[in-house]
Amino acid sequence: MAGEPLGMLSACATGEAIGSGELDGAECLAFWAERAGDETLNAYLWTGPDDGGQRIAGAPVAVKDIFCTEGLPTTAGSRILDGYAPPFDATAVTRLRAAGLPVLGKTNMDEFAMGSSNENSAYGPVLNPWDRTRVPGGSSGGSAAAVAAGAAPWALGTDTGGSIRQPAALCGIVGLKPTYGAVSRFGMIAFASSLDQCGTFGHSVADAAELLSVVEGLDPRDSTSTGIPGGLSRPTASDLEGITVGVPRNFLEVGVEQGVADRFAEALKTVERLGGTIRDIELPHAELGISAYYVIAPAEASTNLSRYDGVRYGLRVPADDLVEMYERTRGEGFGPEVKRRIMLGTYALSSGYYDQYYGTAQKVRTLIVRDFEAAFSEVDLIATPTTPGVAFELGAKTSDPWSMYLNDLFTVPMSLAGIPAISIPAGLAAPPEGGPQLPVGLQLAAPAFAEQALIESAHALEAAIGFDERPEGGGDS
Amino acid sequence: MIDRDQVVHVARLARLELGEDEVGALAEELSSILDHVDRLLAVDTDGVEPTTHVVPLENVLRDDVPGEELTPEQALAPAPSVEDGAFLVPSPKTEG
Numbered sequence: 001m002a003g004e005p006l007g008m009l010s011a012c013a014t015g016e017a018i019g020s021g022e023l024d025g026a027e028c029l030a031f032w033a034e035r036a037g038d039e040t041l042n043a044y045l046w047t048g049p050d051d052g053g054q055r056i057a058g059a060p061v062a063v064k065d066i067f068c069t070e071g072l073p074t075t076a077g078s079r080i081l082d083g084y085a086p087p088f089d090a091t092a093v094t095r096l097r098a099a100g101l102p103v104l105g106k107t108n109m110d111e112f113a114m115g116s117s118n119e120n121s122a123y124g125p126v127l128n129p130w131d132r133t134r135v136p137g138g139s140s141g142g143s144a145a146a147v148a149a150g151a152a153p154w155a156l157g158t159d160t161g162g163s164i165r166q167p168a169a170l171c172g173i174v175g176l177k178p179t180y181g182a183v184s185r186f187g188m189i190a191f192a193s194s195l196d197q198c199g200t201f202g203h204s205v206a207d208a209a210e211l212l213s214v215v216e217g218l219d220p221r222d223s224t225s226t227g228i229p230g231g232l233s234r235p236t237a238s239d240l241e242g243i244t245v246g247v248p249r250n251f252l253e254v255g256v257e258q259g260v261a262d263r264f265a266e267a268l269k270t271v272e273r274l275g276g277t278i279r280d281i282e283l284p285h286a287e288l289g290i291s292a293y294y295v296i297a298p299a300e301a302s303t304n305l306s307r308y309d310g311v312r313y314g315l316r317v318p319a320d321d322l323v324e325m326y327e328r329t330r331g332e333g334f335g336p337e338v339k340r341r342i343m344l345g346t347y348a349l350s351s352g353y354y355d356q357y358y359g360t361a362q363k364v365r366t367l368i369v370r371d372f373e374a375a376f377s378e379v380d381l382i383a384t385p386t387t388p389g390v391a392f393e394l395g396a397k398t399s400d401p402w403s404m405y406l407n408d409l410f411t412v413p414m415s416l417a418g419i420p421a422i423s424i425p426a427g428l429a430a431p432p433e434g435g436p437q438l439p440v441g442l443q444l445a446a447p448a449f450a451e452q453a454l455i456e457s458a459h460a461l462e463a464a465i466g467f468d469e470r471p472e473g474g475g476d477s
Numbered sequence: 478m479i480d481r482d483q484v485v486h487v488a489r490l491a492r493l494e495l496g497e498d499e500v501g502a503l504a505e506e507l508s509s510i511l512d513h514v515d516r517l518l519a520v521d522t523d524g525v526e527p528t529t530h531v532v533p534l535e536n537v538l539r540d541d542v543p544g545e546e547l548t549p550e551q552a553l554a555p556a557p558s559v560e561d562g563a564f565l566v567p568s569p570k571t572e573g
Contacts, residue, residue: 331494418531
């Protein structure tokens with residue numbers, strides 16, 4: 001570790017070096033603050049740093065701008081919250097501060113976490129550090145790009161249908177979404193409350209797990225929070241002896257790019273080389289996940305976003321009449337994708353359609369939950385590619401909402417079931433139309449609260465895959 | 478499948494002002510999205526219970542004890558308009 005450049009030191013090792021006195025916390029923070037301030041990918045909406053005047057015990061954290069930070073700008077990527085500085089911290093942020101981890105900055109994101117490309121941010125898209133003409137994924141694209149580009153050691157994000165795992169895959173880093181309830185949602189701006197979950201990004205499984213162990217836990221301010229029973233310890237596994245990994249072949253048949261399929265097949269061979277067993281499984285209803293998700297998530301969003309009314313915070317567009325003030329404020333403050341989802345959700349919940357859409361989607365959600373329960377009676381983990389393809393070009397999918405939504409085909413079912421899942425880099429592949437080598441993600445999912453087993457296997461696989469590529473130039477160019 | 482009149486109706490329910498061009502675009506986009514979503518209607522869900530929440534929790538309660546929370550000043554600070562310790566809004570009276 002000694003002599004290694006600070007930017008290449010893992011976040012875990014940085015914390016250890018500060019703890020042992022080998023590294024000065026303030027110097028470390030200054031180093032990362034400069035990196036964050038210099039990045040040119042539009043990954044940050046605000047850079048501080050903000051150490052809260054407290055002791056520095058570890059590497060600073062890039063925080064998705066969906067988390068409320070006391071006195072610091074918090075926009076959720078929306079114009080309707082432009083200039084908002086919350087009077088309180090989200091519980092996840094409180095936990096960072098209590099652990100001596102400063103907030104390095106607030107990262108760019110799709111507006112209210114609705115998107116898979118970061119093109120829905122009111123503050124401009126984030127660029128992918130591997131190829132600046134491509135998207136970083138979303139909605140936590142700023143967090144993923146910042147870590148991938150070396151502009152943050154690690155980061156917090158949120159995942160509602162894939163918003164951590166998908167950008168982690170497209171940026172070539174690790175993204176970990178824990179079980180629903182593992183991390184408090186207090187102060188995490190709500191999108192779809194039955195799905196939203198805080199998770200972490202890092203260059204390694206150990207870093208992502210370490211940051212999760214800081215923020216997870218029961219919170220009296222979120223009655224749906226549970227924490228992770230038993231907590232998390234640093235993963236040490238070096239093989240997959242006795243582990244059975246299920247592969248839902250039928251689900252993976254449609255629309256996977258060849259390069260992604262190749263890296264996935266190699267990863268499965270690596271599982272076997274490490275002593276694990278591959279077993280074909282069925283998830284018969286998983287392919288309906290996107291359809292169910294695009295009823296449930298917009299329905300919940302349409303109610304959650306009713307709070308943006310120009311009264312208590314954020315934008316107000318003046319009008320003589322109260323209802324007109326609401327309508328004009330919301331019409332001007334929300335971007336196109338947010339409006340689309342509010343409309344879709346309001347329609348799905350409206351009189352005459354409630355049972356047809358919302359009721360049916362929730363029943364299909366039950367079928368998906370049962371699919372996973374059946375699968376996990378036979379296997380320990382489930383593996384899929386994280387995304388059907390590598391990072392696509394900016395603008396490539398903006399005109400067709402459904403093609404954009406399909407990015408989350410393989411990540412949405414786990415969100416609907418509330419189970420933990422991780423994306424780790426599986427190598428590089430070129431897009432089908434040709435072009436640069438871009439990261440491919442491998443997704444592993446586990447039963448609810450089996451985070452420790454998940455990170456052990458992911459850690460063993462990560463070491464065997466040995467992905468150590470970083471984008472050229474990264475945030476420095 | 479969703480026409481402009483429905484878009485205008487739903488937008489009113491959602492308290493969302495839309496421009497003419499937005500109404501047309503949304504009618505097309507929502508219809509297209511619902512075409513995909515309609516696959517759900519073909520699934521046999523007879524006798525299946527809906528899932529509203531994935532973690533089996535019920536009645537998470539605590540004692541009703543006041544804690545240290547925001548002061549009125551802190552809570553009002555981010556508001557666009559306040560008066561006498563309250564949020565100030567335009568008149569709710571509507572014409573017609």
